[in-house]
Amino acid sequence: MTSSIFALSMPWAGAVGWFSFQVAAAAGVGVNQPASQVVIAAAVEEPAKLVPICLVAIIAPGRVRRLLVQDWLVLGVACGAGFMAVEEVARRLMYIVANTPGFQLSKAICPEDPAGIVECMHAHTFSLWPLSDAFPGPVSYAGHAVVTGLVAVSIGLARHLWWRARHHHPAVGVCLRCAALGLPLGTLWVAIVDHMARNAVSTAGGWLAGVAPVVKAWGLTSNEAPWPVVGTTSTLAGSGQGRGWMLLVMLVVALLLDARVMRLGGYTHALTGAGRSGPGGSWGPPGGVVGRWGADVAEAAAAARTGAHRLRLALARAAAARRPRLLAQAWAEHRIARDLAARRQLDAGPHRWATSALAAAALLTAAWVIYTVVPPLVTDLDHRLTDPPPTFWLAGILDLLGALWESMSPTEKTALALIGTAAVLLSGGTLGLALEAGLGLATVLDAARPTATLMRDPWGTTNHYLTTHNSLEIAADAALTAAALVPGGKTLHGAGYATKAGRSTGRAAVEEAGTKAARAAEHSAARTRPQSIAESQAAHNNAHRGTQRANTPTEKPRSADKPGPGPVDERADRGDGRDVKGRYADGNAGAHMYDQSEAKGLEEYLDDLDADGVSVSEVIEDKHLAHINGAPQGRYYDRLIQREDGTWVGLEVKSGQSPYHGTQRAADNMVSPDNPARVRLDDGRTIEITEVQMKRVEKQQ
Incomplete structure (x- = not known):
């Protein structure tokens, strides 16, 4: 059977x-790419190597049921x-026959004899000794024979644990059967990780003699594992080291475990013809753990x-009688x-069809995983290895800092x-350096x-800036930027920020009055819709007038014959091209154009x-x-409307x-109940817009 499997x-x-080629095609990644070499070679080859044993289990389930643990190891x-x-012969033939630059360089540098060129190319060689280090380095791979043998012996060990669970207390039996289910899967996962780690190793140099x-x-x-779970498994499993020793240890363990099956099945009795009560009898195991293992x-x-x-004795009889058939007959009796x-102990229960069903289920599950799970993983890894590194992570950090800064009050800032x-200053710096550092921190935030x-969107942001700022504002921003690059520039820039902070302080002073006005404008059942709308608009207008009065410097009382202060200009530029109500300010190209x-x-x-x-x-x-999560910049909606169910609508x-261009449309399409647009009002409230409506009207004169 072993020769047939081989x-x-x-x-x-x-x-x-x-x-492997089909999986690479499904992933859209070439087989020579690192992602394919790391993932496909490991995730496809390791389970696929066990398919011959699964086929034997489907065709001859009785023979597989009688396999001992050591038989599973040998078949693996x-x-x-x-x-x-086959793999090593194909690899060497393709490398030697192909007219590759690497092989041409090898011909020019390495010796002419076959042994010398194999050693010069650092091609891996294998031997029958399982402890030979075929893949030396920081990550080792013991070869397909040893690794597949470990996976197969884990299946045999799981089968033995399932059988032994019948002879223990039900609670212990449940634990043994749970271990039997997880042991083969865990061993196969470690084999896949070992294969991944080996294929991900990079080798540079070493072409010259004496240079490693x-x-x-x-x-x-x-220089890192493709996924954290892979790196953790490789580290815990020893990075593939010592797999040959593990195979030898498992062989010894298999011999001891199989000895109990042979003793309970009367193997020695069948060979020697001794009584059932003799040393080789099939009576129950001795009491105690030490007694049972000693008997094994x-x-x-x-x-x-x-x-x-x-x-x-058979060899002696065959030599004396000159009949080699006697030796073959003795070996057949032994088998x-x-x-x-083994049949008496392992193949005595009902449901013998379960072996074929389990083997078929294992084949179908492996095929499903290979064709549905592996290609997306390969595609993801290939994108991470070939695409340029994203810079959005830094943008996310800046967004967090900006949100934290905007949530702080002027006093906290x-x-x-x-x-x-x-x-x-306390660390020994000068006063000028300390002021630049403090004001520079405020400027950066x-x-x-x-x-x-x-x-996130350089072109869109630049276009938005140019369309919302006039020439004078652009020149002023350029002057401030230039001033920030020379000594003392941060102080000038910080002074501009201090002016803005003072304005924010004035608005905060009337926050309480604005809150009361907003509460007075809330909807009640007795009011009609026009009354509610009119009162809410009046409340917001009062809040803005309070803000402007707070921003107006306090003057000493004037005499009756002197004129008082003039009326406040509600269309004055607040610093960003818009007035205190967010409309285009006087002097801006869009001022008063779209009011009607x-x-x-x-x-x-x-x-x-109403309809x-x-x-x-x-x-x-x-x-x-x-502010909309995922949008390149914020949005200014023409009206904000709260419906009777409490939801807010942004009206454009x-x-x-007038064009409804791509940036506006893309930002509005992002708004939903799951991703609302958040607006902070002057009265301190923060509302969430869950829907955007666009109305197109005739141009008003």
């Missing part, structure tokens, strides 16, 4: 190669050896001694006695700048969110809601910046043929 594994190796080594023989190559673990995957060791030694003795003992100044927006169109659009939208039987709780005419009004 012979079947050799042509099957070609089929495994064809499967045969599967891996047959696969490795530079070997790096995970060199093909940017004694049975293994007795079986080995008896078998060797019978074979020696029959062994098979009968000033305290943070003073803390930075004090830290530099204030510019964090715009910088993040610029990193926006009012017309609001009127039509409210009529649509649908939906009432409105509040309408906000002021324009506020709405387009006049005539």
Whole structure:
């Protein structure tokens, strides 16, 4: 059976190669790419090498049920050896026959004899000794024969644990059967990780005689494991080291475990004809753990001694009678006695069809995993290895810093700048350096969110800046930027920020009054919709007038004959091209241009809601910046409308043929109940816009 498995594994190796090409095609990645070499070679080859054993289990399930643990080990080594023989021969032939630059360089540098060129090319060689280090380096791979032998012996050990669970307490039996289910899967996973680690090793140099190559673990995957679970498993499993020793240890353990099966099955009795109560009898195991394991060791030694003795006698009789058939007959009797003992213990229960069903289920599961799970993993790894490194992670950090800065009050911002100044001053820095550090910290945090927006969408952000700033504002920003690059520039820039902070302090002073005004404007059942809208608009207008009064310097009382202060200009530029209500300020190209169109659009939208039987709780005419997660920049909606169910709608009004360009449309399409646009109002409230409506009206004169 071992020779049949070995012979079947050799042509099957070609089929495994064809499967690997199909998986690479499904992933859209070439087989010569690092992602394919690391993932496909490991995830496809390691389970596929066990297919010959699964086929035998389907065709001859009774024979597989009687396999001992040591039989599984030998069959696994045969599967891996047959696969490795074909793979290594094909690899060397393709490398030598192909006219590659690497081989041309080898011909020019390496010796002419075959042994010398193999050693010069650092080609791996294998031997029958399982402890030979075929793949030296930081990550080792013992070869297909040893690794597949370990996976197969884990299946045999799981089968033995399942059988032994019948002879223990039910609780212990449950634990043994759970271990039997997890042991083969865990061993196969370690084999896949070992294969991944080996294929991810990069080797550089070493072409010159006496110069060792530079070997790096995970060199093909940017010097780190492709996934954390792979790196953790490789580290815990010893990076593939010592697999040959593990195979020898498992062989000894298999002999001891199989000895109990042979003793309970009457193997020694069948060979020697001794009584059932003799040392080789099949009575129950002795009491105690030590007694049972001692009996297993004694049975293994007795079986080995008896078998060797019978074979020696058969060889002597065959030589004396000159009949070699006597030796073959003695060997056949030995195999029959062994098979009968295994049949009595391992193949005595019902449901013998379960072996074929389990083998077929294992084949189908492996095929499903290979064709559905592996290709996406290969594609993901290839993108991470070949695509340029993303810079959005830095933009995310800047967004977090910007959100933190915007959530702080003016007092907290000033305290943070003073803390930075004090830290530099107490560490021995000069007063000028300390002031530059503190004000520079405030400047950096204030510019964090715009910088993040610029990193995500440079062209869109630049276009938005140019369309919302006039020439004078652009010149002023350029002058401030230039001033920040010369000594003392941070102080000038910080002074500009201090002016903005003072303005914010004035708005905060009337926050309480604005809150009370907003509460007075809430919807009630007794009010009609027009009354509610009018009151809410009046409340917001009062809040803005309070803000402007707070920003106006306090003057001493004037005499009756002197004129008082003039009226406040609500259309004055607040610093960003818009007035205190968020509208285009006087002097801006868009000032007053769309007021009538926006009012017309609001009127039509409210009529649509009336027709649908939906009432409105509040309408906000002021324009506020709405922040949308994933959008390159914020949005200013023409009107904010709260419906009776409490949801907010952002209304965008387009006049005539005014374009609804891609940046606005893309940002509006991102708004949903799961990703709302957040707006902070002047009265301190933060609302969430869950829907955007666009109304197109005729251009108003």
